[in-house]
Amino acid sequence: MKTETANKTQNVTEKTERITGSEAIIRCLIAEGVDILYGYPGGAIMPVYDELYKFKDQISHILTRHEQGAAHAAQGYARISGKVGVAMATSGPGATNLVTGIADAQIDSTPLVCITGQVASHLLGSDAFQETDIVGISTPVTKWNCQVTKASEIPEVLAKAFYIAKSGRPGPVLVDITKDAQFGELDFKYEKCKGVRSYKPVPDTDLEAVSKAAELINNAKKPFIVWGQGIILGQAEEQLKAVIEKAGIPSAWTILGASAIPTSHPLNVGMVGMHGNYAPNMMTNECDVLIAIGMRFDDRVTGNLSTYAKQAKIVHFEIDPAEVDKNVKTDVAVLGDAKSSLSALLPLLNENTHTEWHQKFKDLYAIEFEKVINDDINPTKEGLTMGEVLKQINIESKGNAAIVSDVGQHQMIACRYSEFNITKSNITSGGLGTMGFALPAAIGAKMAAPDREVVAIIGDGGYQMTIQELGTIFQNKVPVKIVVLNNEFLGMVRQWQQLFFDKRYASTEMTNPDFVTIAKGYYIEGKRVTKREELAAAVKEMIASKDAYFLEVCVEKEDNVFPMIPSGASVSDIRLS
Amino acid sequence: MNEEIKSFTISVYTENNIGLLNRISAIFQRRHINIESLTTSQSEIENVNRFVIVVNITENQAIKVVKQIEKQVEALKAYYHTDEETIYTESCMFKIKSDLLFEEPQIQNIIKDSNARIVTVNKKFFVLEKSGRRHEIELLRRELNVFGIMQFVRSGRIAVTKEEMKISEMLSAFNNQL
Numbered sequence: 001m002k003t004e005t006a007n008k009t010q011n012v013t014e015k016t017e018r019i020t021g022s023e024a025i026i027r028c029l030i031a032e033g034v035d036i037l038y039g040y041p042g043g044a045i046m047p048v049y050d051e052l053y054k055f056k057d058q059i060s061h062i063l064t065r066h067e068q069g070a071a072h073a074a075q076g077y078a079r080i081s082g083k084v085g086v087a088m089a090t091s092g093p094g095a096t097n098l099v100t101g102i103a104d105a106q107i108d109s110t111p112l113v114c115i116t117g118q119v120a121s122h123l124l125g126s127d128a129f130q131e132t133d134i135v136g137i138s139t140p141v142t143k144w145n146c147q148v149t150k151a152s153e154i155p156e157v158l159a160k161a162f163y164i165a166k167s168g169r170p171g172p173v174l175v176d177i178t179k180d181a182q183f184g185e186l187d188f189k190y191e192k193c194k195g196v197r198s199y200k201p202v203p204d205t206d207l208e209a210v211s212k213a214a215e216l217i218n219n220a221k222k223p224f225i226v227w228g229q230g231i232i233l234g235q236a237e238e239q240l241k242a243v244i245e246k247a248g249i250p251s252a253w254t255i256l257g258a259s260a261i262p263t264s265h266p267l268n269v270g271m272v273g274m275h276g277n278y279a280p281n282m283m284t285n286e287c288d289v290l291i292a293i294g295m296r297f298d299d300r301v302t303g304n305l306s307t308y309a310k311q312a313k314i315v316h317f318e319i320d321p322a323e324v325d326k327n328v329k330t331d332v333a334v335l336g337d338a339k340s341s342l343s344a345l346l347p348l349l350n351e352n353t354h355t356e357w358h359q360k361f362k363d364l365y366a367i368e369f370e371k372v373i374n375d376d377i378n379p380t381k382e383g384l385t386m387g388e389v390l391k392q393i394n395i396e397s398k399g400n401a402a403i404v405s406d407v408g409q410h411q412m413i414a415c416r417y418s419e420f421n422i423t424k425s426n427i428t429s430g431g432l433g434t435m436g437f438a439l440p441a442a443i444g445a446k447m448a449a450p451d452r453e454v455v456a457i458i459g460d461g462g463y464q465m466t467i468q469e470l471g472t473i474f475q476n477k478v479p480v481k482i483v484v485l486n487n488e489f490l491g492m493v494r495q496w497q498q499l500f501f502d503k504r505y506a507s508t509e510m511t512n513p514d515f516v517t518i519a520k521g522y523y524i525e526g527k528r529v530t531k532r533e534e535l536a537a538a539v540k541e542m543i544a545s546k547d548a549y550f551l552e553v554c555v556e557k558e559d560n561v562f563p564m565i566p567s568g569a570s571v572s573d574i575r576l577s
Numbered sequence: 578m579n580e581e582i583k584s585f586t587i588s589v590y591t592e593n594n595i596g597l598l599n600r601i602s603a604i605f606q607r608r609h610i611n612i613e614s615l616t617t618s619q620s621e622i623e624n625v626n627r628f629v630i631v632v633n634i635t636e637n638q639a640i641k642v643v644k645q646i647e648k649q650v651e652a653l654k655a656y657y658h659t660d661e662e663t664i665y666t667e668s669c670m671f672k673i674k675s676d677l678l679f680e681e682p683q684i685q686n687i688i689k690d691s692n693a694r695i696v697t698v699n700k701k702f703f704v705l706e707k708s709g710r711r712h713e714i715e716l717l718r719r720e721l722n723v724f725g726i727m728q729f730v731r732s733g734r735i736a737v738t739k740e741e742m743k744i745s746e747m748l749s750a751f752n753n754q755l
Binding site for chain 2: 107117135136138143144145147164182195196197198320321322324325326
């Protein structure tokens, strides 16, 4: 199958053929190795759907129940596979419904190509039916976008779109194609894009900066690494592991960096940030050299910048020059992709263990375990906790599942307590915080990695934002496991209301439907757990299921996620209760 | 880092593509920075456009904005400069009733002293054009305002830098790579 596709690519590059624009779009997608795309048809994209029908043995289109679902499914596909996710929609509302997913992909650096239909070029600007300026609307949330009004432009623009989406710091690209360009004809010849003169995807690694970084690290008494998604996007997991182990540096991760190094690795000291672990947040303000790799010092990571790691020298390994000195002033910036920079760094590092320094992390972990973690994962109170559900999932999946989380309390719990043995396993909306992300993203993840166990962890709020994608799961028989942690609240907002708004629970309480019946309405097997003694068996049954499975766990209504760095506070002001 | 707000001229070399103006102006809008003036034109290089954008911001902001502009796929290169580092000018036009030329002889002196140029004259009106620094143009506008101005328009700043811009080298390096 794979060689066939490769040969086809070869053929189309050798000679030209007279075909329609819409056929060219599909042929371009096939040439780029796209096997699945997600979308929703409509008037202005119908010629392309007609071609999808003809090419359905070579490329499958998954009909989601809403265009937002298509964008998130494409994101899930991209995040677990490292390939470009593709979403398609019609003009007007179809296109605007993609925007949330595009914005999410932009802030989380996810490679997407979104193709939207547009009204015929002679109607542009006439307020035609389902006309919207999607290029204008999507400009601030795309890495690149472009409108195509002639069939002949299609191959070059799509080649450029895939190249830009995937190269350097990845991101979403939108190509808007008018209906007349889809109907029009062209002499088709596909050549992959090899470069764009105004765009340098990966800055050259400056070896002098690498050696300065090595010197700082070698002289450090209390070095501390914080890695981000740059490790995963740059496929630098092995290089990072080698660096950490050789130099013996305690290392923590941002939410999107999770799973790049197994959770069980002795030098993996947990998550930084607002609901991250106690030790890495506290030690941020005690280390002498902070080595940030492929992360961007997001405000949820740094808390108050004026008190963030002020005592430390900052070394920043980063692919995007615009991130250097954006939030935190660096002492040494190493531009370039993580893999080549870390490869250059490794031989310059001295072997070390930093045993005493590492012990401090262990001591703080013991405090966090006693005050927070133990009650979360081994609760003795009556109500179920989110943490114990995650613990059961870890046990049953043996830490090999990909965890797709939505946004809120359950997300923080999922990131804190999931065990990850495999990279690219934490799929969540980090930067944008898009509720409704998980269910469709899990669909894309499962389809891109059918051999992996994919478990979506969702709150009762976010679940209802894209609940209609159960239809996509049912129709396409996508065997995802769906866990709704139901506390009948918009839990994270309620937590803030409790802590910062004197418990005025404005519009956060939810009266929920019978979720199991809804799942069953889509012919998805489901179960509701309300008691601790039912939990282990239910999780076991869910993981063992060969088909999609829905598990609702009714958890304690007013539990809070701790530790917590109150917004605007310093990382070392992290609260354990 | 210098936190003093001052006038910076941001020069951007770009591909000549639809939508790029929107993409670049959005970078300022998102950071709540008002654009004092913006001019786009062909640059010294064929098919390469140049934006000249004047903003009042801190140097720290200027550095970040320039990086964000350069991050845009179709932006070739961006620079920021202080007023002292550029040679800059603006251009303006006045449309004035022709009668005034004869009724108010002082106007002729104003024109002469300001180095303004008469572009056209007809029975109804004449058009005056002047290039120069903002304060020179403002002075001329105030002087002519006494007599009545039918129309006034002033361009954005255009500027060249004292420093060399190595765009051509950059482009030929790219061509050699391919």
